[in-house]
Amino acid sequence: MKIAKIEAIVISIPFAGGGKSAETAWGKKDANSADSLLVKVTTSNGITGWGEAFGFTAIPAVKAAIEQVLAPLCIGRSAASIGPLMLDVQKRLHIFGRSGAIMFAISAIDIALWDIFGKATGQPVHRLLGGSEVAELRCYASLVRYSEPQVVAANVERALADGFSHLKLHEIDVEAVRAARKTAGDDVEIMLDVNCPWTVSEALNMSSKLRPFNLRWLEEPIWPPENYDGLARLRREAGIPIAAGENASTLMDFQQMLVAGAVDFVQPSPAKMGGITELQKVFALAAANNSTVMVHTFYDGPGLLASIHASAALGSKGSLVEWRYFDLEAQLYGDAIFPKRGTIVVPQGSGLGVDPDPDVVRSFLVLS
Template sequence: MQITSIEIKDKRFDLLNGVGSDATHTTPQYAYAVCCLKTGTSLTGTGLAFTLGVGTDLVCKAIEYLSAPLIGRDIEDLMQDFGSVYRKMVDSPSFRWLGPHKGVVHLALAAIVNACYDLWAKSRQVPLWKLLLDLTPEELVNSLDLSYLEEVLTREQAIEILTENLQTRALRQDVLATGYKGYDTSVGWFNFSDEKIVANTKKAMDNGFTALKLKVGSDDPMRDIRRAGLIRKTAGDDATIMVDANQKWNVPEALDICRKLGEINPFWIEEPTHPDDVIGHQTIARNIAPLKVATGEHIPNKVIFKNFFQAKAMDFCQVDAVRVGGVSEFLTISLLSKRMGIPVVPHVGDMGQIHQHLVLFNHIGMGHEHLFLEHIPHLKQHFINPAEIVDAYYQVPQIPGSSSDLKD
């Protein structure tokens, strides 16, 4: 199945009534830069990179530049050694200068890579999670780029992780019957009133959610403390509650406010400071323990994730396949996380569409713990095959591909 042409789309969706708001992104417009790999058949590989509206056109232009060498390639041939193809794209000299491995160019790479995996799964007529499980450890590692990780994760060690977990997959197959547990982020958007977060908490729990997230990072910390207390009181002591500052605080502020938020016993405190500040996160993690730090939504690549792991600066890895270099780098970071003992709980800029596949593979194929996956339903109506949630569990997708196709 040959890639005959490439179509690029700039898709933007307005949000209303405070939906999607956080302390840093107060008036978001959710958007995707979309890479469509055409084949001359009815099948198209669709890949997403998540943006927030303005600037999506820049990512689309970068997709045009980076994807041109794929025209004429057969998808099976391309994916047999995709790790090498990936590294050639990511290290193209002129584009590397614009990163390296971050920003507009890396977002474009995410869309291209995700389209390749989507087309690969569609060409084999299986959902992405099954494609990944059907690959041998060697075949899967061939699709990854492990460069710059060699001192902590070699090719042989990556294959060993997958091989060891291949032998115990049967112990984790029950997730295909139960589905994958979700948590509700839409309970507590930043611009919601106190009354609305209380009502949303009750509604989420009525729908089966036992894990909920609140956006914090207010100029007045007491607003955060009050709202966190409201959710804890409404949800009860047995509920799992996370709080997310979306990078708002400096390190001294984070240390002070995190301790105060500790009164509600949060499961984690997310993005407490600038996403590039490894030592800042390390300082926070050390000083607020046993409270846990989650981050990764804005960490752009595997090397910086490696540094976070080495510094013990995060307790939960929130890598996002539409932020890093697509499925390939997501899987690389998941292997690195497994190697270094950090659980993966992805951020879902794709609204959970691709990640519902990836967490299934992470759990069954790598042995990552089945914790939960973020659920944000606000773009559900725009997908041809949207993620389905029943009693707070993601249902296992059965349609071939990565569930990324958007309605026209």
């Protein structure tokens, strides 16, 4: 079973976000469409697997990496020898850096190969990872950044009405967080992702203002994100649990983060840091360091499915799945994994369990 073809497919689906979004790390101010980079891998015996690369505004660079760098190295290789192949391409390409477009591209191909392996063996990915007894997982609504407190409050109300009891904000203003907590009440868990804006001293000052809102965690509060000693200090002194990891790219990054005692919750992003092959290692590393994995999934394609399968098989009872909370014009998987009452199903079909809807891909395809 050889890799015969690798295709990079860009789709852009319009969305309504419950109000105008502020500029954030993942996109543009007032963005009104969600861009995704899918990868379709086809084997010599006709099995297809789907992966997803983190991309957003960097999609052109990642697409070029897939088509011009990764595909020539992977085509003709065994689709079943995922670990050895991914290690080989990482070693061959390390001179281009261990993060960014190359690693995002590797991640997408890795996820697609796990999809193929599951389909070839007739097993869901979570079974390949050791099995799972859960049929569904709790998920949290991950809101875009709005900045305006009244817009934040309105979207918190929307998410609660949709059945979510866990919410994540991307605000950096205290009043916006105050509005969310006041609207949600005391029984709703609220997480806050600020996307690396502060020095350690600034983060300590902000944490004193944020502490009354009883946050489940404060996510990526420090610049630069690899300042693990600074995160560890904040964790000791802030009085708020700390989460980070979406910007970590290698197992060594996660090891250094955990050895430093930098986080309560570690957040690998499977479409950024090597796919399922590397993601399963982070779960083991976190367990050895008494930390909880909360997979980062601010996307809704195969990368999301990868996190669901890994969390079901390797996560703890408290594992939560991130759901990007805005109203897409079309869902890549239809209603198959759309959250209901704040829970998301664990697909039971072979591989990732569900393929992208070809009509959706065709309708929202971005031609290069």
